[in-house]
Amino acid sequence: MREELLNNPVFHMAAEQFDRTADFLGLSNDVRERCKWPKRLLTVSIPIKLDSGETHVLFGYRVQHQLSRGPVKGGLRFHPNTDLGEVAALAMWMNWKCALMGLPFGGGKGGVACDPRTMSVKELENLTRRYTSEMLPFIGPETDVMAPDMGTNAQVMAWMLDVYSAHAGHLVPGVVTGKPVNLQGSEGREAATGHGVAFLATRALSKCQLDPDKATAIVQGFGNVGYYAALTLSRFGIKIIGISDVTGALYHPEGIDLAALKRHLDSTGDIKSYPDADTIDPDAMLVQECDILVPAAVDRVITEHNAADLKCKILAEAANGPTTPEADAIIEKRDDIFLIPDILCNAGGVTVSYFEWVQNIQRFQWSEQEVLSKLDTMMAKAFDRVLAFARYKKIPHRLAALSLGIQEVAEVKQQRGLFP
Structure with missing residues (x-):
């Protein structure tokens, strides 16, 4: 049932x-x-x-x-x-x-x-x-x-x-988060998820001993999360060479001007007609060579049909559930892709929502700098915990992240007991 x-x-x-x-x-x-x-x-x-x-x-x-x-x-x-x-x-x-x-x-x-x-x-x-x-x-x-x-x-x-x-x-005000700032929303909330994705992706570059100034990224999705992930990655010096949304996909090895693309999208409603990059099949874009691949659209886009063809070094899961279990098995066997699993990678949004909830309780507003600084600290701590646990147990990153989260809930369940 x-x-x-x-x-x-x-x-x-x-x-x-x-x-x-x-x-x-x-x-x-x-x-x-x-x-x-x-x-x-x-x-x-x-x-x-x-x-x-x-x-x-x-x-x-x-x-x-x-x-x-x-x-x-x-x-x-x-x-x-x-x-x-x-x-x-x-x-x-x-x-x-x-x-x-x-x-x-x-x-x-x-x-x-x-x-x-x-x-x-x-x-x-x-x-x-x-x-x-x-x-x-x-x-x-x-x-x-x-x-x-x-x-x-x-x-x-x-x-x-x-x-x-x-x-x-x-x-x-505390009944919802992601509100307008003048209704006691939080500075930095709109950019939080994409910012967190980019922040962890750059930490992964360091772990892989890759130079951000020479790195490239492909971002699937140009909504709120994908846009801010791409924008923050570019501010870290990473070249965005591929972007897609529901209207189509673009690819340009020399880099895409995000500001110009955003203006074009706002004025026309699509990205596929953007003149300064080549159109590409959205599925083909996912398997182009790059340092960072950011699926930031819908679930189940990395499957058993394309996992073996991925040419990224880092897979930063900005969407929820973008990689199927069958694809996970292929990626784990390959052992050449640094995975940042979704429950860690896209946690910036809920973390800043927590900050907003706390601000609402306190009736005190933090600046955007304070919010993003606190976010970076919490994301870095969780990232390091997942990597350390994965190394200690010799397990994949997704299993490590899920284990830390599920174990925490299980312990609370045991401590509180079962109401008869």
């Missing part, structure tokens, strides 16, 4: 990663079962009135994987392919991510099955407000704190904040 309820390839992939790690850790079956399955699976219908006047019913989801270590934390996405199984997988990964980073959160994730690109601002506002009202009994600063994800942004968080605060009768 549990497997049927969460019948989704992304959840099966997350569960397979968990099972492998639980086997490695030797978790007892009772703790293993409690760690694996989500605490709450919420599904709601969301009737909204469209601009045409007709009423349309959408389906929304929220999965709270664990609350043992604190309130759950995780994004809200608006995407047509969203379903309960995908959301459950993302909540599970977020749980291990928060534990790995030492954040006092469990993992959560939400989503609505819709295409925000086809909706007006008013329709998106109606959708957001109705979804939030349906979730009111289950969210709050000490229960569940949402943040932007695919298809959502700071404005969506502002609408959510308004609904919750109106219900509470006073401003409750």
